[in-house]
Amino acid sequence: MTTGARNWAGNVVFSAEHVEAPTTAERLREVVATAGKAHVLGAGHSFSRIADTTGTLITLRDLPASVEVSADRRSARVGAGLRLAEVATLLDAEGLALHNLPSLPHITVAGAVATATHGSGDRNGSLASAVRSLDLITADGGTTTLARGDDRFDGAVVSFGSLGVVTSVDLDVVPAFEVEQRVHEGLPFEVLAERSAELFAQAYSISVFTDWRESFSPWVKRRTSDAPADLGWTGAREATGGRHPIPGASPEFCTRQHGEPGPWHARLPHFRAEFTPSAGDELQSEYAVAREHTEGALRALKELGPVISPVLLVSEIRTVDADPYWLSPFQGRASTAFHFTWVPDAHAVRPVLTLIERALAPYSVRPHWGKLHETAPADRYEHWSRFAALRDGLDPGGKFRNEVVDHYFPG
Numbered sequence: 001m002t003t004g005a006r007n008w009a010g011n012v013v014f015s016a017e018h019v020e021a022p023t024t025a026e027r028l029r030e031v032v033a034t035a036g037k038a039h040v041l042g043a044g045h046s047f048s049r050i051a052d053t054t055g056t057l058i059t060l061r062d063l064p065a066s067v068e069v070s071a072d073r074r075s076a077r078v079g080a081g082l083r084l085a086e087v088a089t090l091l092d093a094e095g096l097a098l099h100n101l102p103s104l105p106h107i108t109v110a111g112a113v114a115t116a117t118h119g120s121g122d123r124n125g126s127l128a129s130a131v132r133s134l135d136l137i138t139a140d141g142g143t144t145t146l147a148r149g150d151d152r153f154d155g156a157v158v159s160f161g162s163l164g165v166v167t168s169v170d171l172d173v174v175p176a177f178e179v180e181q182r183v184h185e186g187l188p189f190e191v192l193a194e195r196s197a198e199l200f201a202q203a204y205s206i207s208v209f210t211d212w213r214e215s216f217s218p219w220v221k222r223r224t225s226d227a228p229a230d231l232g233w234t235g236a237r238e239a240t241g242g243r244h245p246i247p248g249a250s251p252e253f254c255t256r257q258h259g260e261p262g263p264w265h266a267r268l269p270h271f272r273a274e275f276t277p278s279a280g281d282e283l284q285s286e287y288a289v290a291r292e293h294t295e296g297a298l299r300a301l302k303e304l305g306p307v308i309s310p311v312l313l314v315s316e317i318r319t320v321d322a323d324p325y326w327l328s329p330f331q332g333r334a335s336t337a338f339h340f341t342w343v344p345d346a347h348a349v350r351p352v353l354t355l356i357e358r359a360l361a362p363y364s365v366r367p368h369w370g371k372l373h374e375t376a377p378a379d380r381y382e383h384w385s386r387f388a389a390l391r392d393g394l395d396p397g398g399k400f401r402n403e404v405v406d407h408y409f410p411g
């Protein structure tokens with residue numbers, strides 16, 4: 001008998017028999033030690049079955065919240081179950097910031113790190129790239145800390161809950177900064193395809209939203225201390241009114257546009273933290289290719305436009321810096337990521353994913369683990385077998401294995 005719990009989008013009904021929400025660290029260790037099978041659920045914002053288990057689904061939402069800034073103010077130790085919006089508010093009050101944020105700040109710190117969740121920016125790595133160390137409860141209820149420099153660390157940061165329960169992470173922080181956001185429209189596809197490197201270099205964080213037909217719309221987030229962005233040469237023009245990433249949708253819940261300066265956490269996400277959607281009427285996928293393949297991937301996707309657009313709400317193109325994590329989509333390569341927000345119809349969307357994955361295969365494409373995908377071939381992750389060995393060492397009885405882990409790391 002399952003609990004019937006679902007993810008945010010409603011497309012995953014978890015197979016768990018129990019949900020546990022411990023209120024103390026001691027109780028959490030006890031829950032882990034006595035569970036047959038277990039997995040942690042963050043905010044449930046993944047679209048894949050990556051958080052699923054047939055045993056005990058553990059949520060950290062009732063554990064005491066904590067953010068402790070280090071004496072040198074270069075790092076902060078953060079409770080794993082905190083939402084990014086909560087962490088941002090606490091850090092900002094200390095005059096500090098995370099280097100970047102994804103489009104929505106409602107997800108948990110550990111959930112974001114576990115899937116290499118990212119925003120945009122040529123020199124901005126995913127949130128996982130800010131992790132200095134993490135505290136982990138392993139299958140027997142024991143605790144261990146893995147830190148940068150430890151030979152298991154690069155395998156443990158992006159590991160989608162398959163090594164144990166992360167209870168806190170120590171994150172790099174930077175002095176708080178101000179950002180202004182301007183939405184542009186009418187970017188010609190050929191300019192994007194031929195000069196994407198110059199375009200994305202124009203500001204701290206740039207996303208290009210598209211329908212893969214005619215509309216290419218750069219959202220430019222500039223640190224106010226940086227030089228002004230110049231998109232004049234691209235042919236794109238600044239939008240005259242507020243915009244939502246999905247053309248025609250109300251911009252009411254979007255972060256401020258038109259160049260009005262604001263704190264980092266109120267401009268880097270596209271959506272305002274005060275707006276909390278309880279359930280999503282959409283599905284998502286995302287694929288990363290090495291930066292040098294951006295033009296090839298853009299042209300391949302544009303060609304698929306006629307099959308993509310009937311099931312698409314909107315697509316977003318971002319740049320992400322390289323990281324060293326064995327299972328990260330960005331491992332060893334500065335990347336361009338192609339995101340798709342789909343209509344909530346998995347049967348209609350899945351065949352399109354197969355076509356996209358086929359079209360991007362020549363570019364050694366890697367999917368976002370938290371979003372829908374059909375395949376993630378092992379040969380695209382050079383440390384794949386090292387990860388399986390790490391997993392077997394930390395979780396010999398397979399407590400944290402689930403359908404996704406078993407599918408990709410059989411045996």
Ligand SMILES: Cc1cc2nc3c(=O)[nH]c(=O)nc-3n(C[C@H](O)[C@H](O)[C@H](O)COP(=O)(O)OP(=O)(O)OC[C@H]3O[C@@H](n4cnc5c(N)ncnc54)[C@H](O)[C@@H]3O)c2cc1C
Nearest residue numbers: 042043044045046102103108111114117118160161166370
């Ligand atoms: C509207 C929306 C917008 C999004 N925007 C972006 C975006 O801009 N960029 C991007 O990259 N992604 C984006 N995503 C995807 C999302 O960020 C990821 O799927 C992320 O992993 C979700 O975090 P979560 O807290 O909901 O974790 P869950 O989805 O609940 O879990 C994700 C994984 O983390 C593991 N996990 C969670 N907590 C722990 C823990 N304490 N210890 C060990 N493992 C743990 C889970 O077991 C699971 O494997 C978006 C999703 C939605 C719904």
